[in-house]
Amino acid sequence: MNGWTGKILALDLTKQHHRVITPPEALYHRFVGGKGLAGHYLREQMGLAWDDPLMPLLFFAGPLVGTKAPTSGRMTVMSRSPLTGTVGDTSVGGGLGTQLKRAGWDGVIVTGRAADWTGVEIDNGTVRFCDARPLIDQPTSQVMDALAGRGSVALIGPAAHHGVRFASVMVDRHFAAARNGLGLVFAAKRLKYLAVKGSGKVTVSDQDLLSKAREEIFRLVAASPVLLGEYGIANLGTPALLDLMDARHMMPTDNFRRTHFDGAKKVNAHTLKTTYHPKRTGCRGCHILCKKKTPGGDPLPEFETLSHFSALIENDDPHTAFEANKLCNELGLDTVSAASTLACYREITGTRLDGTAVLKLLTQIGRAEGIGAQLAEGSARYAARAGRPELSMSVKGQELPAYDPRGAYGMALAYATSTRGGCHLRAYPISHEILRKPVATDRFSFSGKARIIKIAEDLNAVVDSLTACKFVFFASSLEEYAKAYTGVTGVTTTANDLSRIGERIYYQERMMNAEVGFTARDDDLPPRFFEEPGTASHGFPVPPIDRAEFDATKQAYYRVRGLDHNGAPLEEQALALGLTWKR
Numbered sequence: 292m293n294g295w296t297g298k299i300l301a302l303d304l305t306k307q308h309h310r311v312i313t314p315p316e317a318l319y320h321r322f323v324g325g326k327g328l329a330g331h332y333l334r335e336q337m338g339l340a341w342d343d344p345l346m347p348l349l350f351f352a353g354p355l356v357g358t359k360a361p362t363s364g365r366m367t368v369m370s371r372s373p374l375t376g377t378v379g380d381t382s383v384g385g386g387l388g389t390q391l392k393r394a395g396w397d398g399v400i401v402t403g404r405a406a407d408w409t410g411v412e413i414d415n416g417t418v419r420f421c422d423a424r425p426l427i428d429q430p431t432s433q434v435m436d437a438l439a440g441r442g443s444v445a446l447i448g449p450a451a452h453h454g455v456r457f458a459s460v461m462v463d464r465h466f467a468a469a470r471n472g473l474g475l476v477f478a479a480k481r482l483k484y485l486a487v488k489g490s491g492k493v494t495v496s497d498q499d500l501l502s503k504a505r506e507e508i509f510r511l512v513a514a515s516p517v518l519l520g521e522y523g524i525a526n527l528g529t530p531a532l533l534d535l536m537d538a539r540h541m542m543p544t545d546n547f548r549r550t551h552f553d554g555a556k557k558v559n560a561h562t563l564k565t566t567y568h569p570k571r572t573g574c575r576g577c578h579i580l581c582k583k584k585t586p587g588g589d590p591l592p593e594f595e596t597l598s599h600f601s602a603l604i605e606n607d608d609p610h611t612a613f614e615a616n617k618l619c620n621e622l623g624l625d626t627v628s629a630a631s632t633l634a635c636y637r638e639i640t641g642t643r644l645d646g647t648a649v650l651k652l653l654t655q656i657g658r659a660e661g662i663g664a665q666l667a668e669g670s671a672r673y674a675a676r677a678g679r680p681e682l683s684m685s686v687k688g689q690e691l692p693a694y695d696p697r698g699a700y701g702m703a704l705a706y707a708t709s710t711r712g713g714c715h716l717r718a719y720p721i722s723h724e725i726l727r728k729p730v731a732t733d734r735f736s737f738s739g740k741a742r743i744i745k746i747a748e749d750l751n752a753v754v755d756s757l758t759a760c761k762f763v764f765f766a767s768s769l770e771e772y773a774k775a776y777t778g779v780t781g782v783t784t785t786a787n788d789l790s791r792i793g794e795r796i797y798y799q800e801r802m803m804n805a806e807v808g809f810t811a812r813d814d815d816l817p818p819r820f821f822e823e824p825g826t827a828s829h830g831f832p833v834p835p836i837d838r839a840e841f842d843a844t845k846q847a848y849y850r851v852r853g854l855d856h857n858g859a860p861l862e863e864q865a866l867a868l869g870l871t872w873k874r
Contacts, residue, residue, distance in 0.1 A: 292316060292319070292780070293494045293495055293779060293781050294355065294358070294493065294495065294779040295319050295354050295397050296392065296395050296397050296493075297316075297397070298311055298312070298313055298395060298396055299312040299313075299314060299396065299400060300312075300396045300400070300418070301400045302401045302403075302411060304344075304401065304404055304411075304420075304480050304482060305402075305404055305405070305406075306403065307409075309418045314328075318331065319397075320782060321869060322756065322792070323353055323753060323757060323792055323796075324351060324352060324353035324354050324356075324398075324756055324757070324758070325351050325352060325353035325366060325382075326351070326369065326380055326758070327752065327753070327756035327792065327795075328398060328756070329349040329350075329351040329367050329369040329380065330369065330378065330380075330796060330800060332349055332398075332400055333349060333370065333378065334803050335347075337371060337803045339371070340371075341371040341372065341376070341379075341475075341476060341479070342479035344402065344404040346370060347401065347402050348368075348369075348370045348400075348402075348480060348482070349369040349370060349398065349400055350366065350367070350398060350401075350445070351366060351397065351398035351399075352367075352389075352391050352392050352758065353366075353755075353758040354757065354776065354779050354780050355757045355759060355772075355775060355776065355779055356388040356389055356392050356493070357388075357492075359505060359576070360501065360504070360505065360576070360757075360775045361509065361576065361577070361578065362576060362579070362762070362763045363758065364384055364385075364386070364388060364574040364576035365383065365384050365388055365574060365759065366382070366387055366388030366391065366758060367380055367383075367758065368380065368381050368383060368468045369473075370473055372472055372473070372712070373456050373473075373479075374470075374471055374472040374628070374669055374689055374712070375688040375711065376687075376688070376809075377687055377710060377712055377809065378711055378803050378804060379471035379473055379476075379711060380711060381470055381473065382755045382761075383460070383462050383466050384462070384573070384574030384575070384760075385462035385466035385574065385575070386443035386462075386463055386575050387443040387444075387462050387487060388575075389443070389489075389575050389576070390442050390443040390487040390488055391413075391487050392489065393489025393490060393491045393493070394413055394487055394489030394490075395415060395416060395489065401480060401482060401485075402480075403480065404479065404481055405480065405481040407424060408422075408424050408426070408481050409483065410426070410482075410486065411482065411486070412441055412442075412486045412488075413442075413485070413487045413489075414442070414488045415488070415490060415491065423483035423484060425437075426483055427452060429448075429449075430621040431461045431620060431622075431623055432464065434446050434448075434483075435463075441488060442486050442487050442489070443462070444485070445461070445486075446460070446461055446483060446484035446623075447460060447461070447474040447478060447483065447623050448461065448474070448620075448622050448657070449657050450474060450623040450624045450657040450658075451474035451475050451477055451478040451623055452478055453657065453658050453659040453667070454478070454667065455475065455657065455667040456472045456475060456667060456668050456669045457470075457471075457472045457625040457632075457669055458472055458473075458475045458477075458478070458625070459472075459474050459619075459624060460473055460474050460477060460623070461620060466574070467625070469625040469626065470627065470689065470712075470714065471625075471689065472625070493779075495778065496777075496779060496780060496781030497778045500774060501775055501778030501779055502778075503774065503778075504771050504772070504775035504778055507774070508763065508772075508775070509578070511766040511767045511771070512578075512763060512767065514766065515728075517726055517728060517766075524579065524581045525571070525579050525580060525581060527560040527561075528581055530559065530591070530594050530597050531560045531594075533558070533559045533560060533598055534555060534556075534560070536598065536694065536698075536725075537551060537555040537602070539725060539734075540698060540826050540827070540828055540831070541694060541698025541833070542555065542598060542693070542695065543598065543691070543694070543695045545602075545603070545604075545605050545634070545637075546603060546631075546634035546637065546638045546682065546684060547603075547634075547684045547691070547817075547820075548819075549826045550695045550698060550826045550833055551825075551828065552601065552605075554606075554607025555601075555602065557608075558597060558602075558608075563591055563597075566609060566610075567585045568586060569583035569586075570584055570586060571583065572584055574760065579760070579762060590620070591616070592613060592616035593626075595627050595692045596612070596615075596616050596626040596627065596630070597609075597616075599630030599634070599693055600612035600616065600626070600630045603630055603631065603634045605643075606649065611645075611649055611650075615630070615649055615650065618653050618657075619653060619657075622656075622657030622658075623657070624653065624656065628669055628690045629653060629656060631684060631685070632666050632670040632673060632690065633652060634670075634684070635670040635682055635683055635684065636662075636666060636670075639673075639674065639677050639682055669683075669685070669690070670682075670684065670685055671685045681819065684817050684819070685712065685817070686706050686707060686713035686714075686813075686814075686815070686816060687709075687711075687712035687713070687813050688712055689712025689713045689714065690713055691706060691713040695825060696816060697820055698734060698833055699720060699721060699724040699725065699734045700734060700740060700841075700844075701718070701724050701732065701744060702715065702720050702721060703820065703836055704737070704844055705718035705719070705720055705744050705747070707814045707816055708748070710797070710800040710803075710804055716751065717747075717748050717751060718744045718751065719761060720732075720743065720747065722764075722765060723743070729768075737840050737841070737844040741844050741847035741850075745851050746790070748793075748797050749790050749793035749797055750764070750793055752794075752796040752797040753792050753796065754793075756792070757776060768786065770786045773785050773786045773788065773789050791868075794868060795869060795870060798853065798860065798864065798868050798870065799870055801854065801860055802860045802873075805858075805859050805860055806873060809858075810857050810858055810859065811845070811849075814845060814858050816836070822835055845858075
């Protein structure tokens, strides 16, 4: 095969043993790689508890990874989420996916539980199980320093060691495999780190066709003001969105009680740029380079992190957001869930948080000390324990990112239907509701949104399987990436073919969630969004979401997705998509 290596590495931490899996080629054609192939292997064990030794921890790259396809330096990490109980996955940058492919592997499946803290080091076809006890409870940067020279590294920090439900996995120092708490799955297996080094090359079927696709993608990206414009994310990073969200009165403020932040200009992208004088950086294989870091090498917060550590907790000091982001990375904390849990804590207790208090609480969360032990469970469990479950701004137990759904109704539906809980990346309707890409839609209307969200979910599912970056799809489309896929693999494929594969991948995630008890009751938003308005401005209202319209649109989504009225998969649709049906 081209693009794929045809081999998956299966690691048993209990026995300190490894073996090679060689999937049939048809399986690659059905699920591509990355998120899709990882989901195939997760489904077999989805009914197990997240901390069961047999629950797989999956690392999968797609066929484009390790080639010159644009933005292909990403990969998927997946397991069952300790935070939500849903399918738990994340697409992460850095060099891990590229090194994995160069080492000769399409993926790694980790099962078992080591007798003591262990690191796994993969050097091409060689696998070593290493004593990781000396690295326990150290900040992630110190562990990265200790592992220098061992290739690309994914590791956990103190938060995972102390049982934080939203512990993240840090890759190559500054790339976070975040949301869902997958760092805690590492800890349950007593896996401290995974290091991969490869020296091989990924074979490509048709270099000329891949080069043509690459040229087309570059041309489209160059013409995109959202990506490469003066105020685009290449120049200002993702914080370029902050002023836009605030101007549209959909910036989550004070735990989503308001949608406009008076201090936005004190913490926006321009302020970060003039304060920290950042340099551009990014993932392997990407020329957009949306990430920003200081001359000293510290990363600047991404938009969601910046927004939540400012507006959501009513902080107008950019240095607090910068230091909170840095501390979360050192502890291995998901920044969105951490900030949202602090906002929930503020509202329940009436506590005002200055910069010192924010950093103190984050440290307590990361080490499960004092009140931090309760906050480490996430906002949904904390709020329920406090008798105020409605004050957790989460879906399926995962905290919402920095887009208020009262200001974008497609986002409201996308939050609710997301298979991993509150998430903007399953569909990202902000692209058309706010950025007007590919075309503008009315952000205060549910008209047409059911089908739009379904199509976007399918798109993003296959993007995370190829793998590529979602940002590039502000400019290019599956047409160009189908050409790249064909060039790499030699499998003649159209955009419609890829979209159908994405539909199969996403439907399987709905099936996995349904098999462990998720229903339409879980595809919902916190009551605040149906009962309280957002912040109006100059006669421009931001009303509560109409419950009847939302429910009707959700039912429309179920119909176009091929689900029953309770959001459950249907046997006929599953079989039509080539999926195994479990009764």
